[in-house]
Amino acid sequence: MYRLVFTQVLSRLDAEAVHHLTIRLLRLLGMFPPLVRLLHRLLAPRAESLRVQAFGVHFASPFGLAAGFDKDAGCAEPLSALGFGYVEVGTITAHAQPGNPRPRLFRLPESRAIINRMGFNNAGAAAAAKRLRRVRHIPAVVGVNIGKTKVVPESEAVRDYVDSARRLAPLADYLVVNVSSPNTPGLRDLQAVDRLRPLLSAVKEAAGRTPLLVKIAPDLADEDVDAVAELAAELGLAGVIATNTTISREGVASTEAGGLSGRPLKARSLEVLRRLRQKAGDRLTLVSVGGVEDVDDVWERLLAGATLVQGYTGLIYEGPLWPSRINRQLARRLRRHGYGSVREIVGRTA
Known part of the structure; x- marks a missing residue:
């Protein structure tokens, strides 16, 4: 049904x-805790093996x-x-910013992909912190992804990230430093180890x-x-x-500027995962994202060494029942192969 509505x-x-x-619809839903709890009972993963x-x-x-x-949590x-x-949630910046001019989000259905050049549009860390303080009515693990405010010069990037971390880390189950979006000028330069070391040390x-x-x-x-794997392990x-x-x-086929996600990213994302696993072993938890469309992709990433797997573009093309369906299929596959827990398959082909 969703595919028909989408098409x-x-x-x-x-x-x-x-x-x-x-x-807006999701936020409206969030205003009715009984409905959220009902959805959670119907769709949330229940299998102990997961x-x-x-x-x-x-x-x-x-x-x-x-x-x-969910850019604003x-x-x-x-x-x-x-x-x-x-x-x-995120990416959240220390200061509110509107992001890049529109249009800035493009679907590529024939490639099962999306191009975005949103530019970290969000209401800022203070507004996100206020939302994250709300009482949760269901069990929910929430990670917070932080990035650099566009108008902040690169020389002050560390302070900018630290400002966000101080506000948001106490409210997050885990925190992520995003230095890899292509939509903020100069951001990816921070991935160079000599610049990444002081940034990660300060945020940690x-x-x-x-x-x-x-x-x-x-x-x-x-x-x-x-080099990034070694640095991450070294810094703990x-x-x-x-x-x-x-x-x-x-x-x-598209030449639109911005970051490409979805199916075309699948092969390279898997390559990077395997390289990280080879380099870091089990010293780091690896989270794989990029081109994850179905249970086969989730299974492959787990076997290759990812402890956690993420999707996004698949939600756009598959609809709101997508995560629940993947969880059911993953639990069935574990049973079929004789595994009692997803932990048993992590890194088996690494």
Whole structure:
């Protein structure tokens, strides 16, 4: 049914307008806790085999929603009720900013992909912190993804990230430093190890006991992926999220500027995951994202060494029942192969 609605109606409307309408509907749903609890009872992962622990946090399922959908931390609870094992909100910046000019979000249905150049549009860390303080009516693991405010010069980037971390880390189950979006000028330069070290060190101190991860780009050279893995392990980070969107246009017809997500990113995201696992072993928790469309992709990422897996573009093309369906299929596959827990398959082909 959703695919028919998407093809006949949603795909004909402006992509960002549909996204904002979806967010408003989810926020409206969040105003009725009994409905959220009902959805959670119907759709949330229940199978004991799906439960996993990473960096001291318990997840009902290894499959979660990547950052970029709930940019302002306004609907993490309703999204969790749809069946995601966890929801990563953001990217949130220390100061409010409007993002880049519209249009800035483009669907590529023939490639099962999306291009966005949103530019970290959000209401800022203070507004997000206010929303994250709300009482949760269902169990929900919420990660917070932080980035650099666009108008802040690169020389002050560390302070900008630290400001966000101090506000948001106490309210997050885990914190993510995003240095890999292609839509903020100069941001990806911070992935260079000599610049990344002081940034991560400062944010880790500001985060306190909250687990800290770093999110990297798929466009990094292999040797730079290795260097980031070594740095993250050396600094005692909780893990690495691989990968963000790509600036490559291989396999798609569009030349729109921005970050490409979805199916075309699948192969490179898996390559980076395998390289991180080879380099870091089990010293870091690896979170795989990029081109995850179905249970086969989730299964492959787990086997390759990811403890957690994220999706986003698949939600756009598959609809609100997508996370619940993947969880059911994953639990069935575990049973069929004789595994009692998802933990038993992590890294088996690494």
